[in-house]
């Protein structure tokens with residue numbers, strides 16, 4: 001098995017590679033730079049990946065930022081929307097052909113995209129996806145996590161219609177003790193510091209739903225699900241709005257500069 005750790009932090013990425021190699025005795029593990037805040041970087045990553053002529057059986061769209069101050073990516077997009085959603089949207093679309101070629105009947109390629117229960121309070125504002133008119137860091141994070149869920153459902157529908165052997169699901173890891181909380185207000189930091197051992201999942205526990213989605217035989221051929229604690233569950237009502245899903249898809253294609261039939 002060949003494993004690629006894609007990320008924007010080379011030292012952390014290389015450390016992860018080393019740990020996986022030690023734990024698995026698999027030498028086919030490598031780090032490749034990927035900055036999801038940059039569409040240019042996403043395209044460069046896919047170019048590097050394609051040059052390796054590898055198959056792709058599992059893609060985990062895991063990266064995120066949370067509660068960052070209002071900032072724009074190099075492409076001029078709001079940072080939560082750019083990193084948590086648009087970067088993954090482009091990455092997935094550009095890797096779709098390889099995923100399709102790698103999957104087969106009884107052994108589908110799998111895409112897993114991380115969302116959060118925060119999506120339940122998210123509002124998708126198609127007229128202001130970049131939160132230019134009104135910015136709240138919580139609202140922007142929630143919108144990006146709702147967009148991820150809607151993209152997943154829309155993509156699964158496209159893949160199903162064309163009979164591809166690729167499935168795509170959302171994983172919600174629950175509340176996990178990670179660096180994601182680095183931008184929360186200090187009272188929350190104190191609360192987390194005092195209670196994390198009791199109330200928060202460990203990173204290993206937090207990863208379990210993504211791993212379940214990625215490798216469980218029970219998930220073979222199953223897509224379009226919102227998974228929480230290894231169970232299929234309902235996402236926010238608005239996430240099932242197919243008209244809104246399509247509109248988001250069309251706008252996203254324009255924002256990243258791809259044809260809106262690129263995954264079909």
Ligand SMILES: NC(=O)c1ccc[n+]([C@@H]2O[C@H](COP(=O)([O-])OP(=O)(O)OC[C@H]3O[C@@H](n4cnc5c(N)ncnc54)[C@H](OP(=O)(O)O)[C@@H]3O)[C@@H](O)[C@H]2O)c1
Pocket residue numbers: 006007008009012034035036037038061062063064065083114115116117172173174175176177178179180181
């Ligand atoms: N922790 C929770 O309670 C929780 C709850 C619900 C959902 N989630 C979701 O679970 C996923 C994993 O989060 P986590 O808790 O493991 O947080 P984390 O430890 O902060 O991991 C997020 C990762 O994303 C990377 N990242 C940020 N910006 C990036 C960029 N521009 N390009 C490439 N990589 C970038 C970060 O790299 P750097 O370290 O270099 O910044 C970090 O490695 C996220 O999608 C998050 O929304 C987490």
